[in-house]
Amino acid sequence: MEKRSWAEPYKIKMVELLKMTTREEREKAIIEAGFNTFLLKSDDVYIDLLTDSGCGAMSDQQWSAIMLGDESYAGSRNFYHLRDTIEEYYSYKYTVPTHQGRGAENILSQIMIKPGDFVPGNMYFTTTRLHQELAGGTFVDVIIDEAHQVDSHHPFKGNVDFSKLNKLLEEVGAENIPYICIATCVNMAGGQPISMDNLKQLRVWCDQHKIVLVHDMTRVAENAFFIQQREAAYAAKSVKEIVYEICALTDVATMSSKKDAMVNIGGFLAMNDDKLYEKACGLVVVYEGLHTYGGMAGRDMEALAVGIKESVQDEHMHARIGQIEYLGEKLMAAGVPIVQPIGGHAVFLDARKLLPHIPQEQYPAQALSAALYVESGVRSMERGIVSAGRNKETGKNHAPALELVRLTIPRRVYTQAHMDVTAESVIRVMENADKVKGLRFTYEPEVLRFFMGRFEEVG
Ligand code: P61
Numbered sequence: 311m312e313k314r315s316w317a318e319p320y321k322i323k324m325v326e327l328l329k330m331t332t333r334e335e336r337e338k339a340i341i342e343a344g345f346n347t348f349l350l351k352s353d354d355v356y357i358d359l360l361t362d363s364g365c366g367a368m369s370d371q372q373w374s375a376i377m378l379g380d381e382s383y384a385g386s387r388n389f390y391h392l393r394d395t396i397e398e399y400y401s402y403k404y405t406v407p408t409h410q411g412r413g414a415e416n417i418l419s420q421i422m423i424k425p426g427d428f429v430p431g432n433m434y435f436t437t438t439r440l441h442q443e444l445a446g447g448t449f450v451d452v453i454i455d456e457a458h459q460v461d462s463h464h465p466f467k468g469n470v471d472f473s474k475l476n477k478l479l480e481e482v483g484a485e486n487i488p489y490i491c492i493a494t495c496v497n498m499a500g501g502q503p504i505s506m507d508n509l510k511q512l513r514v515w516c517d518q519h520k521i522v523l524v525h526d527m528t529r530v531a532e533n534a535f536f537i538q539q540r541e542a543a544y545a546a547k548s549v550k551e552i553v554y555e556i557c558a559l560t561d562v563a564t565m566s567s568k569k570d571a572m573v574n575i576g577g578f579l580a581m582n583d584d585k586l587y588e589k590a591c592g593l594v595v596v597y598e599g600l601h602t603y604g605g606m607a608g609r610d611m612e613a614l615a616v617g618i619k620e621s622v623q624d625e626h627m628h629a630r631i632g633q634i635e636y637l638g639e640k641l642m643a644a645g646v647p648i649v650q651p652i653g654g655h656a657v658f659l660d661a662r663k664l665l666p667h668i669p670q671e672q673y674p675a676q677a678l679s680a681a682l683y684v685e686s687g688v689r690s691m692e693r694g695i696v697s698a699g700r701n702k703e704t705g706k707n708h709a710p711a712l713e714l715v716r717l718t719i720p721r722r723v724y725t726q727a728h729m730d731v732t733a734e735s736v737i738r739v740m741e742n743a744d745k746v747k748g749l750r751f752t753y754e755p756e757v758l759r760f761f762m763g764r765f766e767e768v769g
Contacts, residue, residue: 315632316628316629316631316632316633316635316636317629318629318722319623319625319626319628319629320369320722323370328356328357329353329354329356330356330687331354331356331687333684333685335354336354336683336684336687337684339351339354339683340680340683340684344752344753344763344764344765344766345676345677345680345749345764345765345766345767346676346680346760346762346763346764346765347360347679347680347683347689347690347691347692348360348691348760348761348762349762349764350683350689354687355683355687355688355689356686356687356688357686357687357688357689357724357728357731357732358689358720359656359688359689359690359691359716359717359718359719359720359732360689360690360691360718361691361718361720362569362655362656362718362719362720362721363566363568363569364410364568364573364574364575365574365720365723366568366569366572366573366574366720366721366722366723367572367720367721367722367723368572368573368574368613368617369572369616369617369620369722371616371620372572372573372613372616372617372620373613375609375612375613375615375616376609376610376612376613377609378609378612379607379608379609379610379612380608380612381607381608381609382608383600383603384600384602385602386602386603386608386611387608388608388609388611388612388615389407389602389603389608389611391611391612391615392405392407392578392611392612392614392615393405395615395618395619396578396580396618399550399553399554399618399619399622400527400530400553400554400557400563400580400618401554401557401558401582402557402562402563402580402581402582403581403582404580404581404582404583404584404586404587404590405578405579405580406578406579406580406587406590406591406594406601406604407576407577407578407594407598407599407602407603407604407605407606407611408576408577408578408579408594408598408604408605408606409575409576409577409598409604409605409606410566410567410568410575410576410577410605411437411526411528411564411565411566411567411568411577412437412441412566412577413577413597413598413604413605414564414565414566414577414578414579415437415438415441415564416441416444416597417579417590417593417594417597417598418441418524418562418564418579418590419441419442419444419445419447420445420593421586421589421590421593422488422489422522423442423445423446423447423488424445424446424447424488425445425446425447426446426447426486427445427446427447427448427486427487427488428447428448428449428450428478428482428486428487429442429447429448429449429450429487429488429489429490429491430449430450430451430452430470430474430475430478430487430490430491431449431450431451431452431453431490431491431492431493432451432452432453432457432468432469432470432492432493432496432499432504433451433453433457433468433493433496433497433498433499434449434451434498434698435493435497435498435526436498436697436699436758436760437758438491438493438526438564440757440758442491443702447488448702450474450478451474452470452471452474452475452478452490453467453468453469453470453471453474453496453499454467454469454470454471455471457469457496457499457502458499458710458711458712459711460647460648460649460650460660460662460663460712460714461650462650463650463651465503465505465536465540465651466502466503466504466505466508466536466540467496467499467500467502467503467651468493468494468495468496468499468502468503468504468505468533469504469505469508470490470492470504470508470511470512472511472515475490475515479519484519484520484521487519487521488521488522489521489522489523489524489561489562490512490516490521490522490523490524491524491525491526491564492504492509492512492523492524492525492526492560493525493526493528493529494525494526494527494528494529494530494532494533494534494556495528495529495530495532495533495536495653495654495655497528497529497655498693498697498710498712499649499653499712500649500653500656500658500712500714501529501532501634501653501654501655501656501658502649502651502653502654503532503533503536503537503540503654504533505537505540505541506537506541506543506544506552506555506556507541509556509559509560510559512559513559513560516561522561522562523559523560523561523562524560524561524562524563524564525556525557525560525561525562525563525564526563526564526565527556527557527563527564527565527570528564528565528566528569528570529569529570529654529655530553530556530557530570531549531553531570531621531622531627532570532627532630532631532654532655533556533654534549534552534553534556534622534627535549535552535624535627535628535630535631535654536631536654537552537556538552538624548622548624549622549623549624549627550622550623550624553622561581561582561583562579562580562581562582562583562586563578563579563580563581564577564578564579565577565578565579565580567614567617567618569655569721570621571614571617571618571621572617572620572621572721572722573610573613573614573617574610575606575610576605576606576610576611576614577604577605578604579594630719630721631654633719633724633726633729634652634653634654634655634656634657634719635652636726636729637657637717637719637729637732637733638652638657639652640729640730640733641657641659641733641736641737644733644737644740645740646659646664646733646736646737646740647659647660647663647664648660649712649714655718655719656716656717656718656719657716657717657719658693658712658714658715658716658717659675659678659690659714659715659716659717659736660713660714661674661675661677661678661694661713661714661715662674662713664678664739664740664743665677665678665743665746667744668746668747668748669748670694670695670709670713671695671707672748672749672750672768673692673694673695673696673748673749673750673765674694674713674748675692675693675694675695675696675713675714675715676692676694676696676749676765677746677747677748677749677767678715678739678746679691679692679715680749680765681739681746682715682735682736682739685735685738685739686731686732686734686735686738688717688731688732688735688736690715690716690717690718691715691716691718692714692715692716692760693712693714693715693716694710694712694713694714694715695707695708695709695710695713696759696760696763697760698710699757699758699759699760717732717736747767747768747769748767748768748769749765749766749767749768750765750766750768751763751764751765752764752765752766
């Protein structure tokens with residue numbers, strides 16, 4: 311009975327057939343892909359846990375919305391529906407659509423950051439930090455220490471450490487901090503939430519120092535669910551109410567709609583300040599498209615408006631997080647080291663513990679991710695030293711404490727049996743861990759090297 315408690319609040323109407331491959335085929339494919347799962351062809355993948363981005367299953371309501379696309383160049387009715395939905399569900403008054411999250415990050419960074427600025431945040435995210443750096447800023451990590459510890463059971467590892475934030479303020483002054491960027495359900499920490507209490511304190515801090523509070527709301531509904539489960543004052547509130555309250559505490563939002571909101575493509579920048587909106591409109595026409603479509607088709611804006619409504623339903627979120635916990639608990643029961651508590655969008659394997667014989671400079675998480683693919687056709691993503699890249703000043707590798715492999719669960723796509731197969735595959739790799747070899751770069755791109763970098767085995 312317990313196992314079924316998170317059963318999905320939907321049934322399957324259409325399926326996509328998967329190709330099964332042999333071990334020999336996968337060994338060949340991973341060498342051709344330079345031991346980088348981003349470079350595999352999806353046809354060679356059985357269970358695709360690379361990401362939860364843009365690969366969720368849309369509902370019949372969303373597919374119907376696609377047929378209501380108004381593809382007028384200017385003033386599409388789908389834009390107005392989307393704008394009103396964002397205000398209703400997320401509180402933000404002005405919306406600038408973008409092709410995806412990083413489009414919004416680009417515009418925001420260019421408008422708000424001047425060279426020499428510092429931008430604090432609750433752990434780095436790859437594209438977010440890069441856009442801050444391209445605008446001349448420096449990212450500063452102000453997340454609590456527990457977020458960097460795999461074994462810490464802190465219920466809100468996404469929280470901000472105010473001593474770190476105040477130290478930065480003293481060192482550089484409020485005039486050099488254009489904003490603080492807070493992610494809900496922090497991706498690189500393992501999908502870990504920030505508490506409402508911490509966010510409220512942050513609101514006070516921002517008001518005190520007149521610093522803008524930016525919200526990376528890519529996974530806000532997942533964060534809201536954890537607040538409902540873990541923060542006593544919110545136990546009786548709906549995910550929808552909590553989502554609204556989180557957003558209303560912040561000034562500006564960047565969104566990759568490809569995650570929580572379950573569309574295949576899309577994003578937006580949203581805000582309440584009319585001056586900022588004016589500036590954003592000035593830039594969106596340069597990089598994305600007219601301010602009433604940004605980088606999106608009318609049909610995609612319509613599907614997004616529907617996706618937003620579906621994403622905040624309690625029963626949806628219960629099943630969503632339930633599935634991730636199911637996989638995580640199965641792995642823990644078999645002794646597989648994973649990030650605790652189990653997070654919002656993925657289960658994160660601890661590559662340091664799984665492959666203690668591979669030093670971090672030989673990219674253990676990259677090697678583990680490749681080995682898991684060869685074992686069973688399950689595709690995962692490295693989230694360790696390769697993803698962290700190099701320090702922009704010194705050129706040295708960032709060496710993060712977290713050396714992880716992310717098993718990311720797309721929304722409404724895979725079944726419990728797929729989770730079982732995934733767990734069995736990870737366990738088999740763990741049993742043969744000593745056979746996994748370290749890697750070295752054969753091609754290292756200058757930025758976001760994890761996307762297209764290539765490797766070979768060491769020794
Ligand atoms: C992901 F390997 N995430 O998790 P865009 N903020 C946050 C995200 O999670 C995010 C973006 C902004 C992806 C896709 C991806 O290093 C990587 O719509 C919290 O992807 O532009 C995206 O939104 C950017 C995978 C992005 C990566 C960067 O799989």
